[in-house]
Amino acid sequence: MPSRPTDMMIKCLGSFIKDGDYVFHGLNSIIPQLAMAYASLYLRKDFIWHGVTEQFMIDPKSFKVYPSSGDPNSGKDHLGIVTMVDAFDIASKGLMDLMYFGAAQIDEEANINLSVIGDYENPRVRLPGGAAVAYLYPLVKRIIIWSRHDPRVLVKKVDFITASGRRRIENSMETLLCTNKALIEFTKDGPILRAIFEGLDVNDVISSTGGMRINLGSEVGVISSLSSNELEAITSADPDGLRYEENYG
């Protein structure tokens, strides 16, 4: 049976964590938290796990997500508290390796909108705001964005640039987008399809955008369904299935 798109996304996001990385997540980030759990509990990656809970973790034995990604009850065997303020300083010095960001809209230049749909002064929808994204997007070495593969999200040009992708692309800083259908890399030649989820059709994937033109890579990989062990690692961190309530399928 093919895996649910939510679990495929988590696997895709988690697969970018390398040994020795300093990885950070923000608020409203159940999917990235589970990607970190997947990388730690299943892939056995040896990385610094830090986030808005301010708990500094290395090789946690267990982890559980809650409706807030800032819930300090998530990880019990942290080494101590390292503040968000300290994490921002680490990023400012260019020392943060990997971070995940969501997007309400993302465009061909990897600009992220988390601020408003419509005009800033007269918004049709006032979104939650970008939190740290405007600040950290130009600073963190590798960034993986997660979003729905939806015409409203994957657009030619965002309504409002909360965080600018231009400098990341110009400076060849790794910037990827993992949707609930595919993995896309932002390059100087525009967005390039790197992989699709098992069972999906390439043409369906690249045509289901709201104007974002996605080019085909020289090879398009396939992200395979999860094994029972992979799914078990993720479920151990989300026994209540909160991830499926995030509307990624």
Add this chain to the structure above:
Amino acid sequence: MPPDKLMNLSDAIDIINNDDEITISGITFFRNPISFLTAIIKSGKKRLSFIDREPGFGLDMLVAAKLLKRVRAAMATFEHFGLSPSVRKGVEKHEVEYLEDTCGAVVAGLRAGAQGIPFMPVRGILGSDLVRIHEKKGTWKVINDPFTGEEIIAVKAIEPDVAIIHLHMADRYGNAVILGPRYEDELKIKAAKKVILTVEKLVNEEDLRKRNLELLSANSYRVEAVVSSPNGAWPTGMYPYYRPQYKAIKEYYYYAKNGNALEWIETNLYKRWS
């Protein structure tokens, strides 16, 4: 001995004036000073401004009660449950002015405020449309590094009139300890013109002497009022004392989404700390 700062909630409310800019402790569903915010709502204070980095429950209550004329925050969210319901409605209906910020800039502004300097440079951000918005408001400015000429954002010092900080323990003079996550609360304490502490446990000096290897997150020199308020963060969490009550937060969310936030506040909060 420093002056005794111990007060009850109703006396401490008088420290806040109409039109003040306030900031509060914690993030979305953690360590919000809910007992104090409930007392502000009851008091009928008016035209307050609110500044914070990643608020959630506490901010939504104040917007629902129509106490705020202006909000400045990097993110206002109910996380897994959805958008901050009253904030969204208030901004879309132009009932409250909203200035979106970004975390690094809020921290930089508070750092400048804490140090008594006019501004603080901060990396990142350039290219964001937020720059245009903040330059218009006069809160950020793109400047050139005087040494290298590189463009960088200067954030004007943030010095809220009052910081309301809920924390784990304090003595009656305002010497206080936060356990676990601190967020940027210690900067808020240093940057604000006045500081009100609401505390889970009122302790004496001997209690503090026994644990004197810990950081004092606030000290008597900076604090205007100490209010004893056990369970004062409810329904937000107070790690490690008590967990956030997600069921209650979710219930509030749906009340607020349907325009009934005040009914929920009156039913669930008004008598809790009386």
